Amino acid sequence: MPDQALNPSCENHANKPPAVILLSGGLDSSTVLAMAQRQGFACHTLAFDYGQRHRNELDACTHIASSMNAASHRIFNLDIGSFGGSALTADIEVPKDREESNMTDIPITYVPARNLVFLSIALAYAETLGSTDLFIGANAIDYSGYPDCRPEFIASFNETANLATKLGVGGNTISVHTPLLEMTKAQIIQVGTELGVDYSMTHSCYDPSPSGGACGRCDSCILRRAGFEQAGIKDPTNYA
Amino acid sequence: MPDQALNPSCENHANKPPAVILLSGGLDSSTVLAMAQRQGFACHTLAFDYGQRHRNELDACTHIASSMNAASHRIFNLDIGSFGGSALTADIEVPKDREESNMTDIPITYVPARNLVFLSIALAYAETLGSTDLFIGANAIDYSGYPDCRPEFIASFNETANLATKLGVGGNTISVHTPLLEMTKAQIIQVGTELGVDYSMTHSCYDPSPSGGACGRCDSCILRRAGFEQAGIKDPTNYA
Numbered sequence: 285m286p287d288q289a290l291n292p293s294c295e296n297h298a299n300k301p302p303a304v305i306l307l308s309g310g311l312d313s314s315t316v317l318a319m320a321q322r323q324g325f326a327c328h329t330l331a332f333d334y335g336q337r338h339r340n341e342l343d344a345c346t347h348i349a350s351s352m353n354a355a356s357h358r359i360f361n362l363d364i365g366s367f368g369g370s371a372l373t374a375d376i377e378v379p380k381d382r383e384e385s386n387m388t389d390i391p392i393t394y395v396p397a398r399n400l401v402f403l404s405i406a407l408a409y410a411e412t413l414g415s416t417d418l419f420i421g422a423n424a425i426d427y428s429g430y431p432d433c434r435p436e437f438i439a440s441f442n443e444t445a446n447l448a449t450k451l452g453v454g455g456n457t458i459s460v461h462t463p464l465l466e467m468t469k470a471q472i473i474q475v476g477t478e479l480g481v482d483y484s485m486t487h488s489c490y491d492p493s494p495s496g497g498a499c500g501r502c503d504s505c506i507l508r509r510a511g512f513e514q515a516g517i518k519d520p521t522n523y524a
Numbered sequence: 525m526p527d528q529a530l531n532p533s534c535e536n537h538a539n540k541p542p543a544v545i546l547l548s549g550g551l552d553s554s555t556v557l558a559m560a561q562r563q564g565f566a567c568h569t570l571a572f573d574y575g576q577r578h579r580n581e582l583d584a585c586t587h588i589a590s591s592m593n594a595a596s597h598r599i600f601n602l603d604i605g606s607f608g609g610s611a612l613t614a615d616i617e618v619p620k621d622r623e624e625s626n627m628t629d630i631p632i633t634y635v636p637a638r639n640l641v642f643l644s645i646a647l648a649y650a651e652t653l654g655s656t657d658l659f660i661g662a663n664a665i666d667y668s669g670y671p672d673c674r675p676e677f678i679a680s681f682n683e684t685a686n687l688a689t690k691l692g693v694g695g696n697t698i699s700v701h702t703p704l705l706e707m708t709k710a711q712i713i714q715v716g717t718e719l720g721v722d723y724s725m726t727h728s729c730y731d732p733s734p735s736g737g738a739c740g741r742c743d744s745c746i747l748r749r750a751g752f753e754q755a756g757i758k759d760p761t762n763y764a
Contacts, residue, residue: 363601364645367652397648400688404644405604408637412607437687444684447677448640 297326297355303417304410306402307331309344310488311508312421312464315476317352319463320419322479326355328413330406335365340496344487351485358409364401381501399432403441403460411451419461425468438462469511477517484520497524537566537595543657544650546642547571549584550728551748552661552704555716557592559703560659562719566595568653570646575605580736584727591725598649604641621741639672643681643700651691659701665708678702709751717757724760737764
């Protein structure tokens with residue numbers, strides 16, 4: 285497992301409380317990283333190599349963690365992709381040109397129990413760091429209809445996390461932070477831009493071209509493009 | 525990931541509802557497998573290679589799954605051991621000769637958020653199998669004081685599981701079965717013996733000798749040995 289101690293000396297991360305930030309390489313989690321840093325946390329970013337079909341997002345994660353001065357960055361190997369059942373991990377075509385209004389159906393890009401698995405491992409990692417704070421860029425407004433992005437899932441997971449761990453049982457309160465949960469994509473882009481996030485580093489497309497260009501037609505591209513338009517901010521995405 | 529289709533033809537597993545059984549190679553999970561089979565499930569066993577210091581339990585899992593005619597067996601690689609923080613995965617001495625009455629303290633053999641991570645991945649696997657039933661040998665009576673073996677954790681996880689998945693949101697009810705939760709070790713051994721479990725195949729020791737013999741002195745050995753004594757059943761364990 286690559287574990288990079290990024291800029292351990294030039295920034296005094298040691299005086300800040302540690303937090304674990306789930307990083308996907310996309311627009312949302314990069315914004316969450318900036319928000320957690322603004323809140324004063326030493327941010328330990330965690331990305332998952334879960335058998336996704338393209339590696340662009342893992343490369344983006346590493347670039348973002350380094351550029352945004354994360355306290356450390358880990359890529360965790362997790363072979364849930366081998367279970368199959370999703371267009372993001374199996375050889376199933378990514379849907380294109382869906383209407384935003386139809387995105388409340390759970391699409392084939394859903395990965396079984398992904399956020400639950402990611403958050404559970406992030407919690408295990410946090411516990412070894414002595415951290416009670418997890419950040420995830422879940423969003424229940426401009427999203428693809430995944431059940432594990434909904435507020436009721438996050439709240440239930442947070443409750444379970446406090447019962448699952450020595451840290452929780454020991455009188456500490458674990459907090460699962462979802463600062464984007466009720467924000468539109470445009471609002472997220474506005475906040476991130478104010479915090480200095482360079483969105484040209486981020487990768488959202490579910491089905492990029494071999495050269496890494498975004499397709500512009502999958503759910504993720506459609507939501508991203510509309511977000512920049514609504515925010516009135518220039519979209520730095522390289523569309524293929 | 526090894527994925528063994530065990531006896532796919534000689535037993536008609538296809539007509540039974542599928543269930544995922546977490547298998548650790550120990551006494552409890554083997555008994556749970558027998559109980560789930562008795563209930564009529566096609567049992568897909570799932571073991572984790574999570575960086576535990578000794579491999580005996582994974583070998584035991586494979587042997588048990590095959591001998592007990594599981595529908596399939598998987599070993600899932602999961603590098604939570606690299607996070608450290610437990611005597612079961614890091615180079616920390618396993619405690620010996622603890623009094624059973626003191627085992628309510630959480631010991632150093634606790635692995636951060638282990639059952640939450642295991643159950644989350646089991647749920648992802650179950651969802652791809654179209655299964656709504658998970659079985660885990662958690663026990664809150666004769667146990668080592670781990671927070672993630674308590675009934676309140678299991679109940680909370682079950683609730684989260686139904687919110688986390690397409691399966692749960694789709695009107696199905698996911699059930700996390702913990703048939704051993706309120707049983708003593710002696711009762712577990714009695715039930716398993718009635719169901720024909722061969723406990724000589726199972727491995728419980730946290731700190732086996734190089735030849736695989738059980739130490740007889742770690743928490744797990746102490747609880748196991750006392751269980752056989754109380755059940756009045758001959759202990760088949762090979763103590764080093």
